[in-house]
Amino acid sequence: MPGWFNLFRARSVHGVEQITAGKRVLGILPTVAHCYRVGSTLIDAGPPNHANRVLDHLGNGIEHVVLTHHHEDHVGAAHLLEHEGATVHAPKASLPDLQHPPELLAYQKRVWGRPRPVEAKPIDGKVSTPDLTLETMETPGHGRDHAAFFEPERGWLFSGDAYLGERDILRSCEDLGLLLEDLGTLASLDAEVLFPGHGSVRDDPKSAIEHLQRHYEELRDRAEPLVSSGVDPGEIRSRLLGREGIIRYYTQGDFSKQNLVEELVGLLDADP
Numbered sequence: 387m388p389g390w391f392n393l394f395r396a397r398s399v400h401g402v403e404q405i406t407a408g409k410r411v412l413g414i415l416p417t418v419a420h421c422y423r424v425g426s427t428l429i430d431a432g433p434p435n436h437a438n439r440v441l442d443h444l445g446n447g448i449e450h451v452v453l454t455h456h457h458e459d460h461v462g463a464a465h466l467l468e469h470e471g472a473t474v475h476a477p478k479a480s481l482p483d484l485q486h487p488p489e490l491l492a493y494q495k496r497v498w499g500r501p502r503p504v505e506a507k508p509i510d511g512k513v514s515t516p517d518l519t520l521e522t523m524e525t526p527g528h529g530r531d532h533a534a535f536f537e538p539e540r541g542w543l544f545s546g547d548a549y550l551g552e553r554d555i556l557r558s559c560e561d562l563g564l565l566l567e568d569l570g571t572l573a574s575l576d577a578e579v580l581f582p583g584h585g586s587v588r589d590d591p592k593s594a595i596e597h598l599q600r601h602y603e604e605l606r607d608r609a610e611p612l613v614s615s616g617v618d619p620g621e622i623r624s625r626l627l628g629r630e631g632i633i634r635y636y637t638q639g640d641f642s643k644q645n646l647v648e649e650l651v652g653l654l655d656a657d658p
């Protein structure tokens with residue numbers, strides 16, 4: 387597709403190796419995903435269409451792969467690393483979708499590629515590897531199986547897709563009420579650095595997370611009088627967020643402003 391290019395980058399950020407891979411198209415979607423290596427432990431595994439590139443970079447030095455959730459842009463190299471002898475750890479709720487990857491929409495195949503089956507070990511509370519002891523924070527707002535991981539000694543928070551920064555769209559799998567609860571959970575941790583699945587590493591986790599909470603809460607407050615006076619969701623979207631951009635059409639509605647508005651309306655209906 388014109389305008390797309392492949393990105394691969396590895397660099398050290400706050401003592402953690404950040405490996406970034408994916409197809410990039412500026413301003414459209416968070417299509418480029420990060421994984422993080424600490425010694426022989428890898429957290430998340432990039433998109434399937436960059437799996438070989440990630441494996442080439444890692445060589446045979448990975449013994450443990452820890453997945454935040456089953457989404458294709460986070461699990462790409464997991465099956466290759468498993469084949470090389472690594473143990474793959476994942477939230478228990480991710481296991482069925484890792485064993486039998488769900489059907490993807492056309493854009494998902496184009497952007498990230500199809501994941502291959504992975505036999506992961508279910509995470510129960512903590513993940514202990516020779517490099518890290520990670521506390522598991524269940525964060526189902528992005529998707530029912532999602533977990534974030536917190537390393538308390540160094541204050542490292544690996545947030546997967548539980549923190550994606552300020553945006554005016556939601557993915558169809560996201561539940562805004564749960565996302566807000568998850569952000570509250572993550573903000574309460576004594577984190578020093580936030581390593582997200584997409585976007586910039588943050589050295590101010592608490593204020594970054596609270597900023598995002600406020601963003602959604604302000605939208606909810608602005609939607610409230612419109613919902614209570616019966617304005618329909620399409621008009622609320624138009625007034626609060628403006629027109630849908632190309633993302634909704636490109637992703638067949640998987641990402642859209644309307645998803646966010648419908649979640650705001652749902653929140654207000656549940657808690658008028």
Ligand SMILES: [Zn+2]
Nearest residue numbers: 455457528547
């Ligand atoms: Zn995701």
